Amino acid sequence: MADYAVEVQGVCKKFRRGELHDSLRDLLPSLVRGALRRGPRPELAAREFWALHDVSFAVERGKAFGVVGANGAGKSTLFKLLAGILRPTRGAVAIDGRLSALIEVSAGFHPDLTGRENVFLYGTILGMTRQEIRRRFDEIVAFSGLEEFIDTPVKRYSSGMFARLGFSVAAHVDPEVLLVD
């Protein structure tokens, strides 16, 4: 049997267009309609659609796996399902090992904090312990090449510096499974 790091089986994910409930005025009629409906519920309710339908694949340990598709094909949805951010409507996702997802750096950084503080903050968010970060701190900073600016708030950074520091932290998490969107 092959050693799989990622296994995805028959995964489906359903989303809904438009607002959930615009107001109480829409909510009440829809509740009444739902209560009065006879027969089995249709698989897709009004305004619902499949973002992913019956997706299966497996990735062996040590292999790179790419997903290519047009805008709106469901790549990011798949990414979020793998990362555990979303739960599949049907099917199963199994990840074996420590997982880390490379996300937009802006999500984890706080502009008012210094580079040093953000390394610790972002590192813990990505799943490192403070001890691990302390141990690898010099490496992370050296890799980003931002030694001189490490005690400056990141809101004063250029967007390039911002991205460099973020990537540098993410590169030191040492995951067994790395997701990149």
Added chain:
Amino acid sequence: MERSLSRRQSIRRWVDLVVMLAWRDIRIKYKQSVMGFLWAILMPSLVVGAGLAVQYGLSWYAGKQVDARNLAAVAVKSVPWAFFVASLRFATGSLIANATLVTKVYLPREVFPIAAVLSQFADFCVASAALIVVLGLTGSGASIALLWVPVLVIGLIALCVGLGMFLSAGALFFRDVKYLVDVVITFAVFFTPVFYPVEVFGRHAATALLNPVAPLLVGLADVVVRHQSPDLAWTAYAIGVAAACCAGGFVIFRRLEPLFAERI
């Protein structure tokens, strides 16, 4: 062996996450402010000041001498009350405030409301230290009853965490929750024996104590100012409610968590 190690590792990671998020909130709050951490003392002092004004007003109206012990009791109840209010407000909005993290990274999401309460607890500690100095200088004295303080404070924290988890999940789905919490908290000070003793409620005193914060606050005043044990039955009741809130909040939170990223 390996398994237990990885379990310990994941607990470590969880704790570090809570600490870092709380630390981030504390850092941001006092960044670019000249007064910095002094705000943690000043804000509760204002609440205490308001309480003392009410107490003075009531005594003057009743034509009685102002009792120094009553004043001390108001101060001792106001500081934890300020903590309760701030934690609840902050925890309720904690998931919404961290929307980018909720939708982009997988984290055990209960860290957000818990870190929110923890960051307010840091302020509470600073304010309490200031209060202890004032009480010490005014000769309030110490006694064995002070051993109750940690029990009561832990009860208060548990209540904040439980309600915070429940309300933060609620506010994620319905923003109304945030406004409701604001309104309820604004009025709650009138129905909680913070600025006056619980006896003011007369024959409704027992009803007032049903609010689980009330026995904890009254207990703290009993212990710190009057050097007597708190009412055991009411303390047990409040701690029971706090524990139930914690357990219930956690269960509901965990059940709703899979929907967080889609519905925020």
